[in-house]
Amino acid sequence: MALRNILIFDPKGGISERLRESLDEVAKCLHIESAADAQKVLRSTPYQVGLVVFDSDSESAFREVELLVNSSSMTEWIAIVPPESLSSLSFQALLLTSFYDYHTLPLDVRRLGVTIGHAHGKASLRRSVNENQTTASSRFGICGESPVMQSFFQRLERVIDADLTVLISGETGTGKELVAQAIHKRSKRSQGPFVAVNCAAIPENLIQAELFGYEKGAFSGAGQRKIGSIEAADEGVLFLDEIGDFPMSLQANLLRALQERAIIRVGSVKSIPVDFRIIAASHIDLLEAVKAGRFREDLYYRLNVLHLILPALRERAGDILLLAETILKELASIHKNCRATGFAPDALQALNNYHWPGNVRELKNRIHRAVILSERRLISARDLGFDAEVQASEELGATLENARASLDRKIVENCLRANANNVSKAARQLGISRVTMYRMLNKHSIATAP
Ligand SMILES: Nc1ncnc2c1ncn2[C@@H]1O[C@H](COP(=O)(O)OP(=O)(O)OP(=O)(O)O)[C@@H](O)[C@H]1O
Ligand SMILES: [Mg+2]
Known part of the structure; x- marks a missing residue:
């Protein structure tokens, strides 16, 4: 049977070596000491099973572990804990909500091996459900x-x-x-x-x-x-x-x-x-x-x-709109207060006519921005950043400073209009003070009434 890959997060390195030797026959273990490194590894390699080794004073690293286990949705985590930690309520809650199972020290390696097998099974099931949910028009997750x-x-x-x-x-x-x-x-x-x-x-x-x-x-x-x-x-x-x-x-x-x-x-x-x-x-x-x-x-x-x-995206006849619809659907399911359900005719035309130098990534970014800015049911060409001013600056090869200023102007103006020209409301939505908002309106010569 092929060895399973397991990530062991053991900040103090207390038992990972012993664990690695004991699990030799069932798993290939990668030991990591820092939560940041573990996150980095998981971003590139979706380990199906991870072990977190807690020691008696590792409650201080509690938040770190919480962040790590909750940011890796495809990994099943097993905690290894000293028995005394179990009396803490917050610790119990973390085990309950974020871990597949836990084992107390001293370890019964045979039992741990069985748990790893079960956790692996659950992770495989989750992966297969995820893969089957991809749309018919995407093969290998590529639309x-x-x-x-x-x-x-x-x-x-x-x-x-x-x-x-x-x-x-x-x-x-x-x-x-x-x-x-x-x-x-x-x-x-x-x-x-x-x-x-x-x-x-x-x-x-x-x-x-x-x-x-x-x-x-x-x-x-x-x-x-x-x-x-x-x-x-x-x-x-x-x-x-x-x-x-x-x-x-x-x-x-x-x-x-x-x-x-x-x-x-x-x-x-x-x-x-x-x-x-x-x-x-x-x-x-x-x-x-x-x-x-x-x-x-x-x-x-x-x-x-x-x-x-x-x-290049511009060579994929018909795919631009298919991708745009798919991306919008994905983003709308993440941004719960997104109103947009589709694209207005001028947006469809702009999407098809544009030459897409940044390809699918640019398409994603433009739709993301529109999802955040648009207050309407249909996303317009303007929401996507296609208006005379933005396009002109892109064609002229805008400097970074110009491009930023142009984007700032668009965001501020769109937000103001979306809030019926109410400066206070728009400032609140953008997370800036009213004074800053007025400064930006002034800087970009945006009228408070259209
Ligand atoms: N056909 C596609 N279907 C769905 N999403 C896609 C497709 N092509 C690219 N994407 C998405 O577009 C973004 C950019 O893709 P990716 O990072 O793979 O591009 P890249 O070619 O590696 O770019 P770069 O050369 O800039 O590194 C990613 O978010 C990716 O998921
Ligand atoms: Mg790349």
């Missing part, structure tokens, strides 16, 4: 009925099963990360982790430690051993986002890890084999980067085994 997307899905289907390296290209916001997650979720590695690394967001001097990990004392500040992202992706998927920004100086190291399927932690000489599938994504043309000498050719060919190209 699209246009011919270009249909052929994309056909290719994706073949790529999923191949267990080879994948390169995903496409303009910004076309859904590259969504596709990477879908490949992981549907592949035989779905029970393994999905570890995402944004190569553009990590400073060059940290990327080696982040990817390969390090041994305690490898450099000043390396207080304890750290497992790198490649090693953390063992039996799963390593998603290298914005690979075009991967520093040239480290590309040879990455290539070696890909070829040898092994890594060496910084400060060590031992090669550790890792079984991982790589999915890389880039919004820039990597071949151009190769020609410009910014990307190694051998690494490019190593990554470009299977290539998926996501079409």
Whole structure:
């Protein structure tokens, strides 16, 4: 039977090592000491089961644990508690509302193994219900009925099963990360982790430690051993986002890890084999980067085994409105006081005519803004930010400052009109004082009556 992956949040590291050894036959455990790190891991890898180890004075970390367990809706949590903690009412309430089950110390590992099995079963059931609830027009959670997307899905289907390296290209916001997650979720590695690394967001001097990990004392500040992202992706998927920004100086190291399927932690000489599938994504043309000498050719060919190209939103005939409706429905179910149930004719026309430089992400953002601002049943082109002024500034390549000012102006004016030009009410809705509201009306020359 395949080992189950379990995340152990044990802030003091008191029993995780012993636990890991005792659970050796049923589970593969990842021990994490900080709640922030645990949240980060869960954002990229939806662990089905997590253990939280409390110690006698960990009630101080109560809020932290509460936040962690409540922000990971796909994970079933099991608490390990010292018996004396159970007398606290707030502690009892937390166990009752946020945990699948709890075990008291000293541990009966055999019983814990059984609970882990049950929690796993429940998490799988929840996942399967969630997946079946997706709409018919979305495959793999990716919405699209246009011919270009249909052929994309056909290719994706073949790529999923191949267990080879994948390169995903496409303009910004076309859904590259969504596709990477879908490949992981549907592949035989779905029970393994999905570890995402944004190569553009990590400073060059940290990327080696982040990817390969390090041994305690490898450099000043390396207080304890750290497992790198490649090693953390063992039996799963390593998603290298914005690979075009991967520093040239480290590309040879990455290539070696890909070829040898092994890594060496910084400060060590031992090669550790890792079984991982790589999915890389880039919004820039990597071949151009190769020609410009910014990307190694051998690494490019190593990554470009299977290539998926996501079409830009403007090329997906018919999908814009389908996506807009789907996104509106999703947002309306989250924003309980949203009145909007559809789009006005001018909005539909604007959605179809616009060239969508930011693709699906931009569509999502515009609808989100409209859901918050619109007071009407039908969202207008104006609610979506399509009016002469905003479009002109976009076409001229507005500076950040101009773009912000233009957005501020729109939000303030829309809110004022939505509140029948009542300045106090509008200020309250925006969460600013009346004085600030008047200052903004003045700054943006907005009349208090239309
Ligand atoms: N076809 C789709 N159906 C539903 N949602 C989508 C689709 N494509 C993208 N999205 C949503 O749009 C947003 C942007 O997608 P994603 O982050 O995957 O884009 P990306 O290509 O990785 O962008 P970037 O290059 O900027 O990193 C996400 O919220 C994603 O869920
Ligand atoms: Mg992305």
